[in-house]
Amino acid sequence: MATIRDVARVAGVSIATVSRVFNNHTLVNPETASRVLEVASQLEYWPNGAAQSLTTRRTHTLGVMLPELFGEFYSEVIRGIDRESRAHDYQILLSSSHSNGEEVLIAGRAMLGRIDGLIMMAPDEASIETVERVRRRVPVVLLNPRIEVEGCCSVAFENFSGARAAVEHLVGLGHNDIALITGPQGNVDAEERARGFRRALADAGLDPDAALVIPGDFRESAGYEAGVAILARRPRPTAVFAANDCMAVGLLAALRAAGRRVPRDIAVVGFDDIAMAAYLNPPLTTVRVDACGLGQQAVELMMGAMEAGATGGSVRQLLPAVLTVRQSCGAASAGTGYLEEAAGGAGPVRRGRK
């Protein structure tokens, strides 16, 4: 594996010159440069990244720590991060599925010296120590943080108001017995959405504590099981808010299996607006959230933070979560759902493209 020295020797120049050529630094004699490049390509030389980071103290790499990634949502977040990073000439060091604070700490340590910044999703109490530690060395951007950390930028969805809008929609349609299928315990998004649910009920003069709340885990199977439980409940709720779309899909299946019609017998609203939502039966009314955009925003914030260094303030950004009415609630504004959206030929809005 050729090093800068090999190239220098063969090309008959010093290593400094080779280095200059590869960093198009100060003006190098064009002839010298082309000769160096020629030799380099023959030797298949390319600067060693580790050595470069050591001297420059920059790695051109962003650390990304995510929770266990299920379904399309996280995939979109990663896509947004990846896309935007590459646009800024950065790479991504990925680490996910940490079940406890200890693992997070280990992962964080392993990243030290290999990253110029860290993007961390949904940090909980157990991860705060790691965040603080890392923060003293490189900028940190938090995604949907449970707790804001001083000196850290953050991007989050308006989970609370999005959920509230969804439930208000249900209330506005005349429902007063609304069930909730929650996300996994300890998940920030899930908790915020549950909070929005309760607030909307309270605002409507309904008692949140009287509502049927079924614990879920963001997966289809949980939605299905919740559906079975809801159907068994007397009196039976007339509407259900599923904390994400995957669970809504499971729920719809359970209702269908029991012969219930949606929205006639029971209304359903989801959250996320995954690509499939518009194509379900019936097209799912849900809360749209731009997962890819979240990732992109995080990277942009990171670029700003790296630019500013320690002097920069910490930006807290909120991304909208907007109610998208289709047919699963029997909307007053009887939109035709996917028919309308897809008929144009392009199908539902392609999300996440800038």
Add this chain to the structure above:
Amino acid sequence: MATIRDVARVAGVSIATVSRVFNNHTLVNPETASRVLEVASQLEYWPNGAAQSLTTRRTHTLGVMLPELFGEFYSEVIRGIDRESRAHDYQILLSSSHSNGEEVLIAGRAMLGRIDGLIMMAPDEASIETVERVRRRVPVVLLNPRIEVEGCCSVAFENFSGARAAVEHLVGLGHNDIALITGPQGNVDAEERARGFRRALADAGLDPDAALVIPGDFRESAGYEAGVAILARRPRPTAVFAANDCMAVGLLAALRAAGRRVPRDIAVVGFDDIAMAAYLNPPLTTVRVDACGLGQQAVELMMGAMEAGATGGSVRQLLPAVLTVRQSCGAASAGTGYLEEAAGGAGPVRRGRK
């Protein structure tokens, strides 16, 4: 930011000793060790990754190059890679969405010196040069390669036989006018699945060239549009093979919108068996493929290759793609689909867990 030297100085030992402590190398005097550890934690010292890689020539990092990642499938692949990597104490340097050979080359170069191995998905002609280049320095594992590269291990799904089985299923049900919705042009999986489609038709005495083939792109919208086209065709095909489940979802929506019943009026079979497939209406007959397992296998192969060095042969592994009959084709073996699977309480098989 404290270095090994700071720790050595404060603890009153040499840097060599500190290094030994952190690598639990040769036996160090327990007292000395604990003193070093104490100082290190006070100084918040942790070894610099870049410096370590430079001397040890190991980065404990695996490079991962993927195509544009859409939908749940790629998310699962990443999950498998991430999970298995961490089990082996490796990190992941991720790079995706390369539209041409030039970008792949740049990404590959940026990884040089930062990775111990490269896992590359669906390399095409344009990427072969990069693969060859990288291969001379670190082991490379190919995922669903279009072309096998000498000296590279590879893991692939039995796309061809899986697709053939799907279409044979349709033929066995009496269909003789079967349409195909393809994946994106240039996608290896898509092409293999198309090949399986054609072969199954030919084997059944049907003319592949006479079949309706509609170009798609693996997304829901393409499936929807294809559905519209299929319904307009005279004579109308009685069955459709969608090259992946997302498109099948779009197709189902289009059929529903037109008032066609599945499978009564038209049969549908997909590919991938995403988590949602069992919860669709009707539950989707599809070809199951373990995306997460693909990622895991790739990492295991990589570990073997790194162990063996240049001496190891190259393993070619094939992962099964098995037809999973639910209700969208009106199966002869009238399985009850999700009802059956989900009734147990655990829902459809949780995939990707080892």
Add this chain to the structure above:
DNA sequence: TTGTATGCGTTATCAT
């Protein structure tokens, strides 16, 4: 425009 020399933070070799 080009070369020399130093340092980046480690690990590892060889003494002691």
Add this chain to the structure above:
DNA sequence: ATGATAACGCATACAA
């Protein structure tokens, strides 16, 4: 059991 010191591959201040 511990210390001194030479790599590792590169960037850069300084000298020429």
